[in-house]
Amino acid sequence: MSKKIMLGNEAIARGVYEAGVKVASAYPGTPSTEILENLAKYEEVYSEWAPNEKVAVEVAIGASISGVRSLACMKHVGLNVASDPLYTFAYTGVNGGSVLVVADDPGLASSQNEQDTRMIARSSHVPLLEPSDSDEALKFTKFAFELSEKYDTPVILRTTTKLSHSQSVVELSERQNVEDKPYERNMAKYVMMPASAIGRHKVVEAREIQMQIDASTFPINKVEYNDKKVGFITSGIPYQYVKEVMPNASVLKLGIINPLPKALIEEFCKNVETVYVFEELEPVIEEQIKSWGIQVKGKELFTKQGEYSANMLKKAILNENIEIPTDDSPVRPPILCPGCPHRSVFSVLNKLKIHAAGDIGCYTLGAVAPLSVIDSVICMGSSISSLHGIEKAKGKEFTKNWVAVIGDSTFLHTGINSLINMVYNKSTGTVMILDNRTTGMTGHQEHAATGKTLKGEETYAIDLKALCKSVGVNRVFEIDSFDTALLEKALKESVNGNELTVIIAKSPCVLLKSRKSTFYCEIDQEKCKKCGMCLKPACPAITKDENGNVKIDTFMCNGCELCFGICKFGAIKKVEK
Amino acid sequence: MAIKNVMIVGVGGQGTLLTSRIIGHVALNSGLDVKISEVHGMAQRGGSVVTFVRFGEKVYEPVVEEGMADVIIAFERLEAKRYAKFLKKDGVLIVNDYRIDPMSVVVGARKYPSDIIEELTKTYNVVSLDAGKIATELGNGKVVNSIMLGVASKYIGFSKEEWLNTLVATVPSKTIEINTQAFLRGLDN
Incomplete structure (x- = not known):
């Protein structure tokens, strides 16, 4: 076995490859995009960009029904588009194992909302696993396919931006040789008209009850008993903050979030005096534990918004007074590239x-x-x-x-x-x-x-x-x-x-290799009337100094000529690179 | 060994990702546990970007928080100012003396702070250089990263050979020579 440093998304792709998956489909979406980009490098797996997430999931469903292992990937909001097939895929179950990787974006690095996929897993009755580093991303992906086939259900592997876009060390294995399952026509299982769907709904409920019992023995959950006065129930990246700040606390790290391993959680809460639930976004774990009549602390201390941090724990649990100096620097939000x-x-x-x-x-x-x-x-x-x-x-x-x-x-x-x-x-x-x-x-x-x-x-x-x-x-x-x-x-x-x-x-994106410009633009200071017209389109390469002199940064200029066309005084000239 | 925390800050498009990956691989090749946290997606489009590299025997969280950084490599002055609060008391702030105006400055709503480096030097251990100028002297404006890495390598640790081996294995084969030269110029800075 060899060791490599991999992006969370790259490790998921490796896990998909090692799990013997044959068909994968996705629509790009930050922070999930690099999964399929990396998977495309493995010849043994058919992989494609679909026009949207609903199509991608349906492609995975077809492949699964035919008897091979299949994958679909998307960002959290992509699952909204794909939720139509998802909710019914939960009813039909699978033939070949099928996994949906869904990447949430707490902190909104590149999204329009902060929705929590764990809520959708609950309402669609689809099992959901969550890894906390790249090595787990690889291993949980493989385990997700095993679960999918064992329990006859699609499985969601949930990541967050910090997991998808951080690199850590992974151990690689060979690709498993997974035999195709035989295809058999089965109307009661795959034709979801009311008569068969009524039957399948019963199957879904029974499956979830059974999984809730079995989940307490899954190897992806980890109990670390230390000081039994204070304990944390956590999962994913927040686990890393707990380990960073509270090395002596007891920790129950959940690998499966839906259904929750009830017996395991009950035992942990019995053994530990004060239990905190440390989960980003919605109180999915906390509210269920409370509904079982167990007292835990959670959202009264930790926000439902944004990403968590080690400093946040230090403040909330250790009462450390962390003073962060304020900084009044002008903010720098993203902008359109020069030449866009x-x-x-x-x-x-x-x-x-x-x-x-x-x-x-x-x-x-x-x-x-x-x-x-x-x-x-x-x-x-x-x-x-x-x-x-x-x-x-x-x-x-x-x-x-x-x-x-x-x-x-x-x-x-x-x-x-x-x-x-x-x-x-x-x-x-x-x-x-x-x-x-x-x-x-x-x-x-x-x-x-x-x-x-x-x-x-x-x-x-x-x-x-x-x-x-x-x-x-x-x-x-x-x-x-x-x-x-x-x-x-x-x-x-x-x-x-x-x-x-x-x-x-x-016009092609300026960052595409096919659009390399051969020149850049420069201001002729003699001809420039400082009228500021060239500044209007807000190109980051064009700036005005304190004396009103306009300059074009030659490192940044991509030679799009927009400013060249705007200047009425011929003060902008093109210079060969 | 204690965990080492390195940050690379700059403006989206300046190539901070490659720099953090080289640092991560040098640590990995020395048998250490490594975590790197990156920024992808919209924030890369000309926005303020930060990547984190942490290495040591066992690394948990993938990010560096305020007051934790041993070394910050800043590719732009204003970004150096913005992230300086992440430095440890005895940490080192390496600044490329280069200015990119954020849009609020371009449109005249805000002023680009003056004397950033002088101000930072009052509080922090600052090493500043005009890496763009050095890169142009070397004949390739794009090797700013390798120059900055050369400077930073003195404060991050590991031997010159370990750095060069990783650099050679990471950069495109056509650019190995110029990047090696650039790294060595940074190291001698």
């Missing part, structure tokens, strides 16, 4: 004072000053449907300075449904697809319109223009994102017009 095509589109929208219903992607950053274009962001695909709702509520007069903006990958994820609704229900709005030829924010994954698969094979590239036309949008324009004059003309026409219009603003 979204900036060009937003600079036009800003100039025309057009509001945008936004969507999930880098372009969400168009909400921030000074671009200040985006008025709302909810979830994947919501830009198009919410614009439709605004028009139906307030009428065309209200929406004549509105558009929806959505990325290419997000459009294919769920935006297309919303566009069909606009066509069907006679909307007259303007939709902008910001087509940067990739799934940008999650780190450049292929999708159905890029012409490449996850494994890098050539494939058919969906033509977004033809797709929009095919569902009945007659006015569809394809315009280079940096052709600001043409964008302006098309926008003015369509927002004032009375016909549904799609404008596809096209």
